[in-house]
Amino acid sequence: xxxxxxxxxxxxxxxxxxxxxxxxxxxxxxxxxxxxxxxxxxxxxxxxxxxxxxxxxxxxxxxxxxxxxxxxxxxxxxxxxxxxxxxxxxxxxxxxxxxxxxxxxxxxxxxxxxxxxx
Amino acid sequence: xxxxxxxxxxxxxxxxxxxxxxxxxxxxxxxxxxxxxxxxxxxxxxxxxxxxxxxxxxxxxxxxxxxxxxxxxxxxxxxxxxxxxxxxxxxxxxxxxxxxxxxxxxx
Numbered sequence: 001x002x003x004x005x006x007x008x009x010x011x012x013x014x015x016x017x018x019x020x021x022x023x024x025x026x027x028x029x030x031x032x033x034x035x036x037x038x039x040x041x042x043x044x045x046x047x048x049x050x051x052x053x054x055x056x057x058x059x060x061x062x063x064x065x066x067x068x069x070x071x072x073x074x075x076x077x078x079x080x081x082x083x084x085x086x087x088x089x090x091x092x093x094x095x096x097x098x099x100x101x102x103x104x105x106x107x108x109x110x111x112x113x114x115x116x117x118x
Numbered sequence: 119x120x121x122x123x124x125x126x127x128x129x130x131x132x133x134x135x136x137x138x139x140x141x142x143x144x145x146x147x148x149x150x151x152x153x154x155x156x157x158x159x160x161x162x163x164x165x166x167x168x169x170x171x172x173x174x175x176x177x178x179x180x181x182x183x184x185x186x187x188x189x190x191x192x193x194x195x196x197x198x199x200x201x202x203x204x205x206x207x208x209x210x211x212x213x214x215x216x217x218x219x220x221x222x223x224x225x
Contacts (some may be wrong), residue, residue, distance in 0.1 A: 035214075037162075037216075044205065044216060044217075044218050045154075045156070045162065045205050045207075045216045045219070047214045050212070059212035059213070059214070060212075060213070061213045062213060100164070102150065102167065102168060103209045104164060104168070104209055105164060105207070106167075106173070108161035108162055108163070109161065111161060
């Protein structure tokens with residue numbers, strides 16, 4: 001069955017970097033665009049980034065543009081989120097999600113927690 | 119950026135009731151709207167996409183409507199398991215923004 005497993009979360013100091021991974025299985029990863037979405041503690045969902053199925057285009061939310069980079073390795077069925085210049089307000093659970101055609105986030109992983117704190 | 123405003127922010131209803139949640143977009147987004155449900159401590163779950171298309175496996179008591187700037191999610195014959203927070207999201211133009219959420223309590 002379809003599975004998305006995020007990893008790489010943890011505690012990092014402000015200004016630091018972290019790379020999240022999302023391992024996909026149970027579907028043809030290279031056929032689908034993928035999202036990152038985050039949720040700060042007790043808050044709503046915030047869209048972070050999208051990458052097209054072949055990695056040819058990337059899109060970002062305003063709050064992460066220029067600091068975060070989404071990428072993918074279709075040979076390894078893995079999605080990444082490189083996060084630089086981290087701020088306390090980046091503290092959140094980060095989810096990866098597979099699109100349904102039209103970019104609709106259809107299937108979500110269980111999330112990985114990133115805490116930015118000194 | 120396109121802003122999505124959901125109303126109400128909180129809703130309390132009884133088992134068997136029907137409820138409607140509204141999502142208004144700051145500019146037209148055609149039918150490029152999704153609704154998802156999130157229960158505490160869990161990942162979101164897609165309910166409706168393209169404004170009114172029911173995702174596979176989602177009970178038919180959930181329905182969506184609207185286009186342009188105004189959309190609704192209706193849940194008929196509420197069940198206890200419908201207690202959750204509901205979000206709309208526009209997929210028309212990046213950044214693909216979410217509404218602020220509507221928390222539904224089942225009395």
